[in-house]
Amino acid sequence: MRILHTSDWHIGRSFHGHSTLEALRGVLETLAVQVRENDVDVVIVAGDVFDSAAPAAACYTLLSDTLRAISDAGAHIVVTSGNHDSAARLGFQSALLRDGIHVVTDPLSAGTPISIDDEHGPVHFYGIPFLEPALVRHLWAETDLRSQRAAVEHAMGLVRSDLAERGGRSVAISHCFAAGVEATPGVEREIRQGSLDVVPLSVFDGPDYVALGHIHGRQQISERVRYAGAPLHYSFGEADKPRGSWLVELDAEGLASVEWIELPVPRRLSTIRASLDELLGDPRFAAHEDAWVCAQYTDPTPQPDPMRRLQARFAFCATVMHTPEGVRGPDGLTYSRRVRAARSDAELVDAFLAHVRDGEGATDAEAEVIRDVIDERSLVEATS
Template identity: 65%
Template sequence: MRILHTSDWHIGRTFHGNSTMDALAEVLGALTAQVREHAVDVVVVAGDVFDSATPSGPAYTLLGDALVALHDTGASVVVTSGNHDSAARLGFQARLLREGIHVLTDPLAIGTPVTIHDPDGPVNFFGIPYLEPAIVRQHWPEGDAEGRPLRTQAQTMAHAMHLVREGMARHDGRSVAIAHCFAAGVDATTGLEREVRQGGLDVVPLEVFDGPDYVALGHIHGRNRLSDRVRYAGAPLHYSFGEQSKPRGSWLVEIGESGLAGVEWLDLPVPRRLVTLTGTLDEILSDDNVAAHAEDWVCATYTDALPQTEPMRRLRERFPFCALVQHLPATTVESGEGSYAARLREAVSDDERIAAFLEHVREGHGPTAREIELIREVLDDRVRAEALV
C-alpha cells in the first residue's frame, strides 16, 4: 500500500497580510497530481487543515475542492484535526462525505481504526485528533495507566497511544497512527508552530509512538525524520521567512506485507520564493537585487545606523512583493561601556540623559548636532515656562 503523508495545510492563513489561498490551491493541485502519478492508495492529512477554528466560506470551498480532487484519483483520504482546527466544525460533515473520505476528530474513537485493504490484507489507520489535556481529560477520568490525571500533552498522548495499541490488538493487520503534537527530537530549525513550546510539558517522548508500522505526525512546519517510522511532513507552503530554505513536500510511504517497506520524499513546487536581503537600504535597492528578486517575497533587513524614511514604500517600488522590513543596525554598543542604567546614573543633566537614551535605542548612536540643538531648545523652553509659573 502506498500512503502519502501530508499535514498543516492551514487553509485561510495569511502571509504578512497577503492571502495564501491561490498559492495553496496551486500546491494542493500539484500534490493531487503526485497522488495520481505514484498510484497512491491513501492520503493522510495529519491535522491543522484550517488555520482558524472559524474558517471562512472560501476556506471550506478550497478544502472541499481538494478532497474531491484527491478522491477522484482513486485514493482514500484520512484527515485528523489539529490545534488550529475546530474539531466540531471540521468533523460535523464527516457522515455526509462520500465513501473513501474519512475525517477523524472524536477522541473517544481513537482506538477504532479506519480499515483499508490492499492485496496483502488490511491496514488500520488510527486517527488521534489534537488533544488539549484540559479539554479531553473529562473523557478519561480514570487517568493514565498509573491512575494519574491527564495534565500534560505527554501524558495525554501516551494514553491515546495506549488506546491505539489496544485497537491494534483487536484488529488484525498492519497499522498507521496519525497524530498532531510536538514530539521530542524535532530539529528546531525546521519551522516550529507559532504556539509550540520547546520544553517542559508539551514535549511527547518518542517512545510513546512505539507500536504502529508508521506514525504520521503534524504540527511542525518543516519535514522531520524522528525515526524510520515516525516522521513530520511539514506544511505544503512556506508560512514564514524562517522556513524559506526548507523544502516543501510530503512523504510517500510504502507499507509492505510485513510492515514498513520504504519512505521517499516528494518535493512540491514553491509558487513564490522567499528571500531575506540584508545590507544598507541602498544596497538592498540595488539593480542586481531587483533583477534577481523582483518576483520573490522579500524580507528586507537594512543595517543603516539610523532608521530610514518610509523604507517599506521605497522597497515596494522596487520589490512589489516585499512583505517585511526590519531595521537591524550593523553596529552595536560595546559591552565594556556599561549598561544603559549605569549611563543614566552617571548623567548629571537632562540633555546628557536624553543623549544616553538615544544612544541606547539607536544601538550606540547618540544625537546628531542638529538634534542636540533641538534638545537644548526644548529644555530651554521648559526652563522659561517654569520660571513664569
C-alpha cells in the same frame, strides 16, 4: 499499499498580511495530480487542516475542492483535526463528504481504526485528533491526563490494545510535538516550552508507520516516525525547509519504503541584509525582486518610509527590520542625566539624539545644521 503522508495545510493562514489561499490552491492541485501519478491508495492529512477554529467560507470551498480532486484521483483520505482546527466544525463537515473520505475528530475513536484493504488484506489507520489535556481529561476519568504526553500515551495504548486483537498492518496518525524534533523558531507558535508536552518516541511503538503533524518542516524522527511539514512556507524561518509529502509503501509484511515527493514553491522566500541604499540599488539583490522578501537594513539610524521605498524595487517585500550594525552598547545614562550634563542648547539636542539613537549623537553635518538653527533662533530673540 501506497500512502501519501501530508499535514498542516493551514487553509486560511495569511503571510504577513497577504492571503495564501490561491497559492495553496495551486499547491494542493499539484498534490492531487501526484496522487494519480503515483497510484496512491490513501492520503493522510495529519491535523491543522484549517488555520483557525472559524475559517471563512472560501476555506471550506478549497478543502472540499481538494478532497474531491484527491478522491477523483482514486485515493481514500484520512483526515485528523489539529490544534488550530475546530474539531466540532471539521467533524460536522465529515457527514457531508462522499464515501472514502474519513475525518477523525472524536478522541474516543482513537482506538477504533479505519480499515482499508489492499491485495494483502486490511491496513488499519488509527487517527488520533489533537488531544488538549484539559478538554479530554473527562473522557478518560480513570487516567491522570495532566499533559499532552500523557494524553497521547493513553491514546496509543488504546491503539496497541486494539491492534493486539486485530493483528495486521497499521498506521497511526497524531498531531503533537515528538521528542527529537528540531522546531523552527517562530514557526510552531503553540509549542510549549519545557518537557510536559514533548511526546517520547517510544510512545509510538507498535504501528508500521506513524504519520505526524504539527511541525512545519519535513523531519524524520525514525525510519517509521516522520513529519511531512506544511505544503506552503508560512514564515521566513521556514525558507530553507523543503515542501512536499512522504510517499509510504506497505507490503505484505509492513513498511517497505518511504520516499519524499516534492511540491512546488509558488514564490520563494528571501532574507536580504545591507544598508537601505544598497538594498534599493545594488545589482546583487536583483535575483530577489520576484521573491517574498524580508529586508533587514543596517543603517545606524531608522530611515524614513523604508517599506514603501523597498516595495518600489521588491514588489513582494513582506516585512522590514531595522538591524543596525556597530551599534554602541548602553552607556548607563538616563535621559535626565544626559540633559543635566548638557552645557549648551547644541549639547542638549545632541543628548536627545544620543538617547533615541542607541548612543549615537549628532553627525558633523547634523551638528552644523543644529548650530545654524540655534544661532538663527538666538538672533531672532536678540532683535525682537
